[in-house]
Amino acid sequence: MRPDSPLVGQIIAAHGGGAAAAGELVSVEVDRIYLQDGNSPTVARLFAEYGVDRVADPDRVAFVFDHSVIVPDRDMADRVREATAFAKRIGARIYPRGAGISHVIALEEGWYQPGSIVLGSDSHTCTGGAVQSLALGMGASDIAAAMVTGQTWLKVPETVWLRVHGQGHPALRPKDVVLEVLRVFGQRPFLYKSVEWTGDWAASLSLDSAASVASMGVELGAKCVFLPDAPGRGDGLVPIRPPAGAAVLELSIEGLRPRIAMPHSPRNSVDIDLAAGERIDYVFLGSCTNGRLEDIAEAARIVRDRSVHPDVHFLVTPGSSRVYAEALRLGYLETLTRAGALVTPAGCGACVGTQGTVPAAGERVLSTMNRNFRGRMGNPDADIYLSSPLVAASAALIGRIPSADELVCHVDR
Known part of the structure; x- marks a missing residue:
């Protein structure tokens, strides 16, 4: 190609x-x-x-x-x-x-x-x-x-190129960048488009991170998305370079800090410090967006030798049995369980609201899934916030959305 x-x-x-x-x-x-x-x-x-x-x-x-x-x-x-x-x-x-x-x-x-x-x-x-x-x-x-x-x-969809550049906050994760894209551009530029991510940031992503970004193409409104080639992501991939004269959407993440998508839309994201201190009752780590080994490994690192806040229900659902087995072999699931998380069999889990854990009315859920529409997890009277696994695991420990400064401490653990 x-x-x-x-x-x-x-x-x-x-x-x-x-x-x-x-x-x-x-x-x-x-x-x-x-x-x-x-x-x-x-x-x-x-x-x-x-x-x-x-x-x-x-x-x-x-x-x-x-x-x-x-x-x-x-x-x-x-x-x-x-x-x-x-x-x-x-x-x-x-x-x-x-x-x-x-x-x-x-x-x-x-x-x-x-x-x-x-x-x-x-x-x-x-x-x-x-x-x-x-x-x-x-x-x-x-x-x-x-x-x-x-x-x-x-x-056949038109193609739009999206270039991300700059150096973000140490706690910035791919999920945060997608939420920022939605905040800045909305869905209009991407509706029924083929979105090609280009630039050094996209090319630097691991396979797990690239899959996380690609999974949220539908939240952008895109017909399809493509990530550029990167080491370890697979054979046959090609660099993505917009043709001469092509219009390219540019997003600078210079200094960008982690994002929180407020209820009830992924587009409704804010700087984490604007949401810091919000009480969280329930944390869900999983989904096709953030239920891979990389996500579980980060959460385990955050909670290692610590305890989940007594008022938080922390649910962890691996994305596949292969992820589950590897996380078990590496000790991640034991670490999460010892900290107080509830680990479930692999699958979609609570994301679609067809099975537990369904949040109670008035509860605030911080989830790593891809969308937080009202009623998404089975109860329209619950408020769902979205974040990266790093932010979610940190909130599970303190019972509230952390500040950017608190996240830095967790990154350095």
Whole structure:
């Protein structure tokens, strides 16, 4: 792939879409499709409604049971059983409850490959952009059609380049930068766009951090996102360089301090000192945005030899069973448990509000997930704040949002 040409166009052309211009409708071949349990029954009903009983290539279709790992009620249990039976009928691979979040698994299993087209039945499929996969979240009807035909259609998005530069606060993390992008630019410049992150900051990110940034492409309103090449992130990635004369959005993070997204939108972020002192009742560390090994390792380092505040419920949900096992082997989960955290099986966990822990009315939750819309965690009368794992773990210890100065002490531990 050429570094000075929009990646989305190159990938589409390589999958049968031709040299289509932005705005054109194209049909393309699909490399991989995965579904999650929340909408698998809907896909199953579409198959039944249209009398379809097979898929184009079962080896390229997977079902991941991640939204309801610990099934909370009979209705959900029935839906999980229905989805499992459907997956078996069509011969797709099944990742059972506890295997992890679909997008985390997709990265671990190599479903995302540079230059591939991957469809997922969840909006955060855009995570694949961490390794330059054109990874698209789609609804049940489009997913069903792609399963049957091996193809999908889309409108070719325009490309916008986003360059981040400067040196942030020592406690600044990738999550903070995404929140700052949302604050500064909003969603308008990115709506149905292909967003290519460029510059030294994006190229310096680890694979876990790049996946965290890519996962929030949907919060930007983007159709897809791409991160540039970086050591250790995988073979086949290319540098991202805007073509001559291209308009580039510039964001300076010089001196930028950690951010807190206030209720009830990721766009509503403020400097951490403006939120410092806010009482926190519940801290959630997890999700496809911040449930990876890097995130859990940082939280464990913060709480090592310390105790969670007695008024805080600290919930930790690894993003996959592989992350869980490695965090267990390295002692991170023991450290978190000894400090007073509750560690759950891998999956989406509390992020979607379909299972525990659902916050109580009036509680303030500080979460590392990607969105904090009202009712997101199952209770519209709770207030959800967003932060990085560093900030979340620090708040779990002191029972309130920390100041930037307090975070520096934690960074130096």
